[in-house]
Structure formats: structure tokens, C-alpha cells
Amino acid sequence: MYLQNSNYKILQNIGSGSGHQVFQVQNISNSQNLALKIEKNSNLGQLEVEIQKLKELSGINGIPQLIDYGKTKDLKSYLITPLLQRNLQDILKESFISLFSTLAIGLSLIEILQQVHKKGILHLDIKPENIMISQPYINVPVDQILTPGFIQLIDFGLSQKLGQKPFLNKVFVGSLRYASRQAHKGNKLGYKDDLESLLYVLVYLRDCKFLITDIFREAALGILKIIIILTIRNKKNRRNKRCYIQYNNSFLKISSIILIVQIVY
Numbered sequence: 326m327y328l329q330n331s332n333y334k335i336l337q338n339i340g341s342g343s344g345h346q347v348f349q350v351q352n353i354s355n356s357q358n359l360a361l362k363i364e365k366n367s368n369l370g371q372l373e374v375e376i377q378k379l380k381e382l383s384g385i386n387g388i389p390q391l392i393d394y395g396k397t398k399d400l401k402s403y404l405i406t407p408l409l410q411r412n413l414q415d416i417l418k419e420s421f422i423s424l425f426s427t428l429a430i431g432l433s434l435i436e437i438l439q440q441v442h443k444k445g446i447l448h449l450d451i452k453p454e455n456i457m458i459s460q461p462y463i464n465v466p467v468d469q470i471l472t473p474g475f476i477q478l479i480d481f482g483l484s485q486k487l488g489q490k491p492f493l494n495k496v497f498v499g500s501l502r503y504a505s506r507q508a509h510k511g512n513k514l515g516y517k518d519d520l521e522s523l524l525y526v527l528v529y530l531r532d533c534k535f536l537i538t539d540i541f542r543e544a545a546l547g548i549l550k551i552i553i554i555l556t557i558r559n560k561k562n563r564r565n566k567r568c569y570i571q572y573n574n575s576f577l578k579i580s581s582i583i584l585i586v587q588i589v590y
């Protein structure tokens with residue numbers, strides 16, 4: 326099957342959400358495999374928002390590059406991005422994500438959100454289904470998870486500019502399980518709301534049972550290694566020091582809460 330009047334051959338369905346379908350496609354001119362996200366019904370409007378945001382976020386490691394976009398004959402918007410591997414929700418169904426890896430995922434996402442927030446954009450739908458890996462496996466050394474681009478934040482359909490009037494005032498949009506307290510109240514949202522949702526996602530990833538001795542050993546090793554990596558990176562990032570320290574503090578707060586939740590469980 327081909328996307329009409331385009332360069333893309335549709336290979337298989339690889340995902341779908343509330344209003345969209347995602348297909349693996351092949352660029353006919355160079356045989357490159359890519360991902361196509363297309364509206365289920367025309368003129369939903371969310372994909373237009375996403376295209377705009379992806380343009381503004383272009384060049385950030387960890388945000389999929391917008392390769393192409395347009396409308397089909399029946400006026401459904403579509404966009405094309407690089408093909409990623411799996412989302413965290415699907416990974417969780419099959420395998421256990423170690424505390425070590427969870428903290429590395431958290432740190433990578435804080436770094437991605439820092440870049441997104443610098444552009445004045447809020448994601449507002451942080452959830453495991455919207456966090457993907459660009460490689461086949463999550464159980465790899467932590468340095469690999471921390472490599473820019475390994476963790477990818479997708480789905481900017483609900484994102485907003487900071488201070489922009491909400492699409493629907495006082496109406497809840499997003500995912501109940503990971504929404505911040507302000508989002509539940511339908512209040513104006515800010516940078517901290519993305520970080521709060523990230524915390525709920527990371528706690529969700531840890532919601533599994535294993536031996537308490539393993540927890541301490543794993544936690545000590547994980548935090549030690551990440552602190553070493555942070556210290557090395559901090560030296561390289563002197564220019565952006567104030568902003569960087571702010572987000573590092575968020576990471577330390579978030580990892581402490583995860584550890585407490587883990588110990589209480």
C-alpha cells in the first residue's frame with residue numbers, strides 16, 4: 326500500500342493512540358525505513374500542533390527529527406520521523422527495568438526536557454507510551470542509555486507554549502495516571518508539571534517486587550556511577566551552569582523519591 330501522491334510505501338502498523346495511527350513506511354527513493362503518523366479522522370488539529378512543535382524543537386537530541394509532513398487527498402494530516410524501536414510501556418510488558426536503568430532514563434529525560442523548556446515549550450503528556458528507545462534493548466550499560474538520542478520523547482500533540490491559554494480551559498487533558506496535581510485541578514501549567522509527571526512515570530517503572538538487599542546494592546552503585554557521569558558533564562557545561570544545576574537538582578530530588586518509594590514498597 327502506498328501513501329497517495331507521496332514517496333512512501335506503507336509496510337506495517339506499528340502503533341496507534343487516541344486519534345492517530347503510526348506505520349512503518351519506506352521511502353521509495355532511498356529505501357530508508359521511517360515512521361508515519363497519520364490522523365484517524367481529518368482535521369483533528371493535534372497533528373498540526375505536533376508538526377509546529379517538532380519544527381521549533383528541531384536539532385534537539387532526543388526529539389525525533391521532522392523529516393516530512395503534509396496532507397492526504399482526504400485531508401488527513403501526516404508527519405514522517407525516523408523509525409524508533411520500542412516504547413517503555415511495551416518494554417515493561419516483557420522485561421524488568423533495573424533501578425540503574427530507570428535513573429539513567431530519568432536523567433536523559435530531564436536533559437531532553439531542559440532543552441524543550443528552553444524553547445518555552447511544555448510537553449504535557451509525559452507517559453511510558455510516549456518515551457521510546459532508538460535501540461532494540463533497554464538492558465544495556467548505563468552509559469549507552471545516557472548517550473544523547475538513545476531515549477526519545479515523542480508525541481507533542483498536547484504540548485503548549487508556556488503561558489499559552491489552554492486549548493480547553495479547566496478541562497483535563499492528558500493521562501490521569503501521570504498528570505501533575507495542577508493538571509488534575511485544570512490549572513495553568515508550567516515547567517514543573519512535566520517534571521512531576523516524569524517522577525510519576527519513573528515510580529511506575531519501579532512498581533515491581535524484588536529483594537531489599539538488591540535494592541540497596543543496585544541503588545548505591547547506580548547513584549555513584551551517575552554522580553560520576555554528572556560531575557564529568559558538569560565540567561563540560563560550565564557555560565550553562567546555573568540552568569544545568571537547577572535540572573540536576575530536579576534529578577537528585579526525583580531519584581531520592583524513587584528510592585524512598587522503592588524502600589517503602
Ligand SMILES: Nc1ncnc2c1ncn2[C@@H]1O[C@H](COP(=O)(O)OP(=O)(O)OP(=O)(O)O)[C@@H](O)[C@H]1O
Nearest residue numbers: 340341342343344345347360407408409412454480
Ligand atoms: N517514530 C516512531 N517509531 C516507532 N514507533 C512509533 C514512533 N512514533 C510513535 N510510535 C508508536 O506509536 C504509538 C503512538 O504514537 P503517538 O503517541 O505519537 O500517537 P498518539 O495518537 O498521539 O497517542 P496518544 O494520543 O495515545 O498519546 C507510540 O506509543 C509508539 O509505540
Ligand SMILES: [Mg+2]
Nearest residue numbers: 342454455480
Ligand atoms: Mg502517545
